[in-house]
Amino acid sequence: MATRTPDGITQEHESNSRRANPWPLLLLAALLATGLSGMFAGQPATMRRAVSNSAALAVRMPDILRNGMAFETIVEVTPRRPVGDLVIAMSDGLWREMTINTLMPAAGEESHKDASHRFSFGPAEAGETFRFKIDGQINPPLFAGTSGMITALDGETVLATVPVRIKVLP
Numbered sequence: 001m002a003t004r005t006p007d008g009i010t011q012e013h014e015s016n017s018r019r020a021n022p023w024p025l026l027l028l029a030a031l032l033a034t035g036l037s038g039m040f041a042g043q044p045a046t047m048r049r050a051v052s053n054s055a056a057l058a059v060r061m062p063d064i065l066r067n068g069m070a071f072e073t074i075v076e077v078t079p080r081r082p083v084g085d086l087v088i089a090m091s092d093g094l095w096r097e098m099t100i101n102t103l104m105p106a107a108g109e110e111s112h113k114d115a116s117h118r119f120s121f122g123p124a125e126a127g128e129t130f131r132f133k134i135d136g137q138i139n140p141p142l143f144a145g146t147s148g149m150i151t152a153l154d155g156e157t158v159l160a161t162v163p164v165r166i167k168v169l170p
Contacts, residue, residue: 050160057160073134083124087153089116094148102135
């Protein structure tokens with residue numbers, strides 16, 4: 001006895017239902033490959049450097065972040081001469097729409113001057129590297145990115161400056 005298909009269903013419909021559509025699997029594979037490549041954030045932090053006669057300044061932070069991501073910034077200052085009061089300054093625009101969770105070590109004095117947040121750490125010896133760690137998080141309103149300057153100072157005298165740009169994706 002032959003089986004009958006329901007009205008409106010032809011043999012062509014029945015044979016198509018037995019083949020898998022490859023497009024959902026290919027789309028998933030493409031999304032996974034893109035994510036694993038680091039193209040949309042998640043790649044290692046970039047080292048930016050500035051060297052002057054007075055000091056070497058190195059800043060390690062990511063180039064691309066996503067909203068809500070936590071990130072780490074390491075600022076290293078190596079004075080080439082004794083410094084009376086090592087100050088690290090972050091321009092206002094750099095931290096706009098970010099939450100800063102941790103600053104280590106804690107600054108002896110914090111202030112705001114010339115459109116920048118300043119952290120004073122006291123005297124520093126020539127040739128000894130001072131490391132300042134900042135942990136932060138991108139707030140949802142920040143879109144497209146932010147930029148600013150990170151500057152090492154001896155009191156009010158600029159030792160070295162590094163421009164920083166962070167691209168922020170949704």
